[in-house]
Amino acid sequence: MPLNLTEEQILQLAPDDSSIKAGKGLATLGKWVLRECSERAVWGHCQGSGKNPYQTVIDLNDIAFKCSCPSRKFPCKHGLGLLLLYARQPEQFKRAEEPDWVTAWLAKRTEKAEKKEQKAKSEAPVDEAAQAKRQEKRHRKVLEGISDLEVWMKDLVRNGFLNVPERIYTLFDNMARRMVDAQAPGLAGRLRAMQGIDFDTESWKSDLTESMGKLYLLMQGYRNIDTLPDEWKDEIRTQIGYPQSKDNVLAGAPVADSWLVLHKQSRKVNDINTDIYWFYGKRSALFAKYLSFTVAGTFSTENWIPGSAYEGALCFYNGTGTCRRALFRESVLLEESFVPDCSTDLKLAAAVYRQAMIANPFSEEVPLLVNDVTVVRNGKGYSLLDNAGQAVPVRMPEETYIDILAITGGNPFASLVLVNGDIWELKSIWYNKVYHTWRDERN
Template identity: 40%
Template structure:
């Protein structure tokens, strides 16, 4: 919601759902039937009462102007964020198309009304806390750290990391000397024990990469080649740490970051109109990681926002794809061009509103060259953000069964002879078929991640439109 009264679309609301059951339940509550005393304000708040199974209706209020994404408060007992009532209220607020049978926004969720006391108290407390964070004078003064003590702590940690990297090199050499087949026989315990040693050495970056190796043996056809590739990258990182004094300063900083040492300083906040290009979650048994890609319309910079949640719980940060927000981003590095794309979302100046343009992009040949330059600066890149222009999804090699999903796909340049292969993981997702249907043989603009296994499409725009299609 903005001062101009622009509201989100149903797709942007449903993208906030923590899981499929919540999405289905929220859709059922996206009509005016169970709701009463609904309203919205120019400050970015939406509220309403939803009739439930009890005698008292559930009180639901949402702050859509929160800097970290929409914030929710509901009196229901659900532990999901957002709950089905928050999703239903946002769908009702979205207006026609929000849910089957929903009324127009002017009727269902009127603008300009003052929030009721129960909603106002929550909103005021949230914004008071946000103001305290923005005002450094309001925070208690911190005692300056002892530079000499900090230097000694850094030296002790560097010694531990060096010991861990030396041990890792020895274990990798033992693995290759005995043959990769021994990794399949040893099971996951070998990797978990090695990762624990890296944690003891205060090298969490090395530990995370070691754990990833444990999932490769017996993971399907060609796993020995994949294991060898990842072992080579891990050896390169350990060797880079052991010989960091010989590396150029930017590459040495990259090695320190990949090993898991904190950056010495952060960059200055960058204010821009940040367009949300993609958002998706990955999860393991302990942690859910949310990746949000944003692009600055004025600066032309692309940044990655990361948020984490305990297993089974959605991370706090949530920015619906297709919106744009006037906000500050704080880069993790002083010079983002030298290393890293990570940033934190800082102060937000307006509520998110639908984006009005597509991000600029490159044809496949130029995008491949740009990806190569990024790998030169950081060989351990998991994904590089890339926007391709005027590309058409086409099958690269048919499987012999027509248009079966196990055919290999690529994004071909509509104006040339270059193409980027679609990664195998993306080719097995339904998003690929949405991309093919959106194209219909016509050129598209596609945003995604370049990796060593290919290109993973995450969002697309049909020719001549600015509406973001999430894949």
């Protein structure tokens, strides 16, 4: 099976920078005493320091790795090195029958996927009376927490914001803990986001005021949830922190399309690792967000490759907005990717953002696609500049700016930006129809 992945896309799968360096070092013919492949997998033997070589295999239909080395990283350096080598020199891999250890692993993956699908389809009996009782109990706890939060907010406004920067380490954290106790983790997350505001900037007062306003709007929305349309009931409950059953999501109407992975962001909070993927549908022009959660010491089973496209069916979570969370029913990696449809200038992109906020004022990290832009220095920061001379301040690391100049030579490119209010963050670009992105990790 041909592998139409760039080296940049493969390296996005690496767990850290040291794995990238080690993987590149193993992407040479001399490191592998056996290199073979079939229609659905590629495998090899890499001679390490021990007597027996390490056995490494990669599922090409749904990129996944297995290696006999003792590394706790996933994928390990051997998996990265083998995939890099196969992408660079597929002709150096002999077509062969799959050995037993490869066949067994692939069969186990297929069996696991089938069991997962059967579990999703199974209908376990639900004690509706007990469920309703639990929901009512939680509803009362959330309302009590909201009452405490409202008193806290009014006291904060009454006393003024002047001394907030001096108190951020206890001011928001204590109330966030109270919201967790009230079973409203969504409210806790918004409070912790306020704690993360950059209080060294001149805009911190307006940033805090806007965040407080949205928080208050969400609280009032929940208090009046019975008067809202069904999609807003689901949205408000989700924003508060109520989970939606995966089974119920997958039972919804799917959207079949070719889904392009626009970007991947990794976050770590305490012992929970969260990978966030943004998708774009080629035919539907819909955006979707996919979240993958793992605890420390375990590996994610999802390896969506940024810049690649997957043919599949997405089921969206209930709610409203232009970029809702979704789950795949099934997906297949396509041999060719594509460049998404983009706004032709920054003015149109800003209009798309306004419509997204009108559709859902609680939206965060709204994806925008804009074509024919360049990036220029703006004092100590940077701006996106379009062909009409319009400019928007954009946030990015210095090394990303240097990489973009090296890739594009200062010529226009298509781009993905994630927008939060006045903050535009450049995440990915397409230049000459080739995708480029940068590692995005946050704690």
